[in-house]
Amino acid sequence: MYYSYEELKKQFEHELITIGKTQFNRNVWAIKFGSGGVLFQGAIHAREHVTAKLILNMAEYNKKHGILKNACFVPVSNPDGVELSIKGIQSVPIWVRKNVIDINKQSEDFSLWKANGMGVDLNLNFDAEWGKGKGNLRYPNPEGYIGQKPESEIETQNLVRLTEREGYKITFSFHAKGEELYYGFKGVDSQKELTKSISEAIGYRCVETPLSVGGFKDWCVFKKNIPAYTIEFGRDDMGYVELYRDIDALTEKCINLLKTVAQYGY
Numbered sequence: 001m002y003y004s005y006e007e008l009k010k011q012f013e014h015e016l017i018t019i020g021k022t023q024f025n026r027n028v029w030a031i032k033f034g035s036g037g038v039l040f041q042g043a044i045h046a047r048e049h050v051t052a053k054l055i056l057n058m059a060e061y062n063k064k065h066g067i068l069k070n071a072c073f074v075p076v077s078n079p080d081g082v083e084l085s086i087k088g089i090q091s092v093p094i095w096v097r098k099n100v101i102d103i104n105k106q107s108e109d110f111s112l113w114k115a116n117g118m119g120v121d122l123n124l125n126f127d128a129e130w131g132k133g134k135g136n137l138r139y140p141n142p143e144g145y146i147g148q149k150p151e152s153e154i155e156t157q158n159l160v161r162l163t164e165r166e167g168y169k170i171t172f173s174f175h176a177k178g179e180e181l182y183y184g185f186k187g188v189d190s191q192k193e194l195t196k197s198i199s200e201a202i203g204y205r206c207v208e209t210p211l212s213v214g215g216f217k218d219w220c221v222f223k224k225n226i227p228a229y230t231i232e233f234g235r236d237d238m239g240y241v242e243l244y245r246d247i248d249a250l251t252e253k254c255i256n257l258l259k260t261v262a263q264y265g266y
């Protein structure tokens with residue numbers, strides 16, 4: 001499920017790049033068209049790995065139909081976590097296995113794991129009012145741990161560096177689940193018309209998240225001053241793995257999103 005170089009290279013021969021490594025030395029792959037433009041990133045939360053498939057399906061559609069000339073698709077921002085969630089403890093390097101099982105409170109069921117391999121919740125690790133969120137934890141955990149300092153994690157740094165280098169005009173973070181669209185930061189939204197169009201394109205309601213801090217979306221708005229969105233794909237009453245059953249309907253929403261973003265000139 002953590003898509004391999006060979007697999008991706010077959011499909012995206014000219015577009016495949018790496019944006020950096022992980023704590024456990026895996027590559028973080030990206031599919032890049034042109035330069036700058038729009039960033040789509042998925043699976044920063046391990047158990048939400050269905051979003052990786054959605055981002056790949058979008059990249060495939062974009063390659064075939066040339067919707068966005070300048071765009072980058074990062075299917076798996078957190079490969080160590082995704083591997084752990086899907087394949088369990090044998091996906092973890094031997095030197096750190098005991099540690100990871102301790103973080104998971106001696107359970108070997110990692111299906112609901114959200115963090116990276118070291119127990120840091122990457123979407124709380126960005127430098128945007130870091131550590132001021134509701135329910136933030138100060139110790140490694142399957143979810144909710146903010147890390148030792150802002151951008152302490154290599155996976156966080158990968159996205160920060162990529163965004164600064166490419167100068168994206170807008171970003172989308174794919175999460176699961178709940179069928180909601182989160183926008184802006186601390187209730188500020190500079191793009192009301194665009195937000196409404198996106199909400200209509202994907203058929204999810206807009207929700208303000210004033211208590212959310214330290215996320216990639218938050219950092220994009222707060223530090224880079226660009227519009228940024230988080231989309232929670234999938235019905236809340238379905239399990240994370242069960243969501244794959246809805247992949248066609250969810251992909252359709254993503255393609256509508258792609259077209260809407262293009263209509264706005266991105």
Ligand SMILES: [Zn+2]
Binds near residue numbers: 045048175176
């Ligand atoms: Zn998430």
